[in-house]
Amino acid sequence: xxxQSLPKDKIKFLLLEGxxxxxxxxxxxxxxxxxxxxxxxxxxxELKKAIAGAHFVGIRSRTQLTEEIFEAAKKLVAVGCxxxxxxxxxxxxxxxxxxxxxxxxxxxTRSVAELVIAEAILLLRGVAEKNAAAHRxxxxxxxxxxxxxxxxKLGIVGYGNIGMQLGVIAESMGMQVxxxxxxxxxxxxxxxxxxxxxxxxxxxxxxxxxxxxxxxTQDMIGAxxxxxxxxxxxxxxxxxxxxxxxxxxxxxxxxxxxxxxxIDVFPVEPRSNDDEFISPLRQFDNTFLTPHIGGxxxxxxxxxxxxxxxxxxxxxxxxxxxSSVNFPEVALPEHAGSHRLLHIHRNVPGIMSAINNVFSxxxxxxxxxxxxxxxxxxxxxxxxxxxxxxxxxxxxxxxxGTIRSRVLF
Ligand SMILES: NC(=O)c1ccc[n+]([C@@H]2O[C@H](COP(=O)([O-])OP(=O)(O)OC[C@H]3O[C@@H](n4cnc5c(N)ncnc54)[C@H](O)[C@@H]3O)[C@@H](O)[C@H]2O)c1
Ligand SMILES: O=C(O)[C@H](O)COP(=O)(O)O
Numbered sequence: 001x002x003x004q005s006l007p008k009d010k011i012k013f014l015l016l017e018g019x020x021x022x023x024x025x026x027x028x029x030x031x032x033x034x035x036x037x038x039x040x041x042x043x044x045x046e047l048k049k050a051i052a053g054a055h056f057v058g059i060r061s062r063t064q065l066t067e068e069i070f071e072a073a074k075k076l077v078a079v080g081c082x083x084x085x086x087x088x089x090x091x092x093x094x095x096x097x098x099x100x101x102x103x104x105x106x107x108x109t110r111s112v113a114e115l116v117i118a119e120a121i122l123l124l125r126g127v128a129e130k131n132a133a134a135h136r137x138x139x140x141x142x143x144x145x146x147x148x149x150x151x152x153k154l155g156i157v158g159y160g161n162i163g164m165q166l167g168v169i170a171e172s173m174g175m176q177v178x179x180x181x182x183x184x185x186x187x188x189x190x191x192x193x194x195x196x197x198x199x200x201x202x203x204x205x206x207x208x209x210x211x212x213x214x215x216x217t218q219d220m221i222g223a224x225x226x227x228x229x230x231x232x233x234x235x236x237x238x239x240x241x242x243x244x245x246x247x248x249x250x251x252x253x254x255x256x257x258x259x260x261x262x263i264d265v266f267p268v269e270p271r272s273n274d275d276e277f278i279s280p281l282r283q284f285d286n287t288f289l290t291p292h293i294g295g296x297x298x299x300x301x302x303x304x305x306x307x308x309x310x311x312x313x314x315x316x317x318x319x320x321x322x323s324s325v326n327f328p329e330v331a332l333p334e335h336a337g338s339h340r341l342l343h344i345h346r347n348v349p350g351i352m353s354a355i356n357n358v359f360s361x362x363x364x365x366x367x368x369x370x371x372x373x374x375x376x377x378x379x380x381x382x383x384x385x386x387x388x389x390x391x392x393x394x395x396x397x398x399x400x401g402t403i404r405s406r407v408l409f
Contacts, residue, residue: 117169157180
C-alpha cells in the first residue's frame with residue numbers, strides 16, 4: 001500500500017478514553033486539527049466505524065485493539081497508548097500491517113509508586129477496616145495489628161520502572177527492600193534481588209506486584225503462592241488484573257491469613273464509571289479496592305498526553321519511531337528540501353537489494369538513507385530529490401514483501 005503525504009488537516013486523529021487535553025493541545029500546536037475526541041472507550045462495533053477513517057488512534061488501557069479492529073482500520077498508521085501497558089493491543093496484528101505502536105513508559109510510574117506506598121502504610125496500620133467501621137458508626141481504637149512500615153520488609157515482584165521507584169521511596173521511609181524479577185537487575189540503594197518468587201513471598205511483610213500482563217504472569221499469585229505468604233502480610237496489586245487469582249485471594253482474606261490487600265486492577269473491570277463494579281473482594285473491610293487509578297493523577301495524565309502526542313506527531317511529520325514498542329527504532333533529522341520515502345517491509349532476504357535497485361535503475365538521487373530492523377520488520381527511510389519521489393514510491397510499493405510505504409513532503 002503506497003500513501004501520498006496528506007495535508008495536516010486531512011490527517012485524522014481518533015482520541016479515546018478521555019486522554020488529557022494536553023494531547024489535543026500538542027497535536028494542534030503541531031498543525032493537526034482533524035481530531036475526534038471521545039471521553040470514553042467505544043464498544044467494538046462503534047470503534048470499528050470510528051477507526052475506519054483514522055490515521056492515528058490514541059487509547060488508554062481499556063480499549064482492546066484486536067485483529068478484527070485492525071482489519072477495520074485500513075488507513076491506520078500508528079497507535080498511541082496513553083499509558084504504560086500495551087497488552088490491550090494485538091501487537092502482532094499491528095506489526096503485520098505496518099502500524100507503529102507507541103506508549104508512555106515512564107510518565108505515570110511515580111503516581112503508581114506513591115499509591116502503593118500510601119496503601120502499604122494504611123494497610124499495615126489497619127486503617128482500611130477502621131475507616132470502614134467508623135463509617136458504620138463503630139469506634140475501633142486499638143493498637144492491635146497496627147504497625148509502622150519502618151523496618152518492615154517490602155517484596156517487589158517485577159523490578160522495572162515502577163518497582164525500582166517504589167523500592168527507592170520505600171527505603172527512604174525505612175523499609176527493607178527485596179525484589180524478584182526474571183531478569184538480573186542492578187539493585188538501587190540497599191535493595192536485594194532474591195532468587196525465587198517463593199523466597200520473596202515467604203519473607204515479606206508487604207508484597208507488591210509490578211509485572212506486565214503476559215502468559216507467564218497470568219494467575220502468578222494463586223492459592224499456592226498466597227499460602228507461601230507470611231501470616232498477616234499485605235498484598236498489593238497495581239499491575240494487571242490477570243496477575244492475581246481473585247477467588248484464591250478472597251479465600252485467603254476470608255480465612256484471615258492476610259492482613260489486608262490493596263487491589264487497583266481486576267480480571268474484569270467495569271467498561272465505564274456508569275457500570276457496577278462486581279468483585280468478591282467487596283465484602284472485606286481490610287482491602288483498598290481502587291478503580292484502576294494507579295496512573296490517574298493530573299501530573300501523570302498531563303505528561304502522558306504530551307509525550308504520546310509528540311511521538312505520534314513526530315512519526316507523522318518525519319518518520320521517527322524512537323521508543324516504539326513494536327517497530328524498528330529510527331531517530332531521524334528534518335528533511336527540508338527533499339522528500340522522504342518510508343518503506344516498511346517484512347524482514348526477508350533480498351528486500352534491501354530490491355530497494356537499492358529502484359534507485360540505481362531509475363537514477364533517482366538518494367541524499368540520505370536510514371535502515372533499522374527487528375526480527376519481523378524492516379524500516380527503511382530514504383530522502384530523495386522532490387521531483388522524483390512519485391516514481392520511486394510507486395516502484396518501492398511494488399517490491400515483494402512490502403507492508404506499507406508512504407512519502408512525506
Ligand atoms: N495500575 C495502573 O494504573 C498502572 C499504571 C502503570 C503501569 N501499570 C502496570 O504495571 C506494569 C509494570 O510497569 P513498569 O513500568 O514497571 O514495567 P517495566 O516493563 O518497566 O517492568 C516490568 C518488570 O517485570 C519483570 N517481569 C516480567 N515478567 C516477569 C515475571 N514473569 N516474573 C517476574 N518479573 C517479571 C520485567 O523483567 C521488568 O523488570 C505495566 O506492565 C502495567 O501493566 C499499571
Ligand atoms: O498501563 C498503564 O499505564 C495503566 O494501567 C494506566 O492505564 P489507564 O491510562 O487506562 O489508567
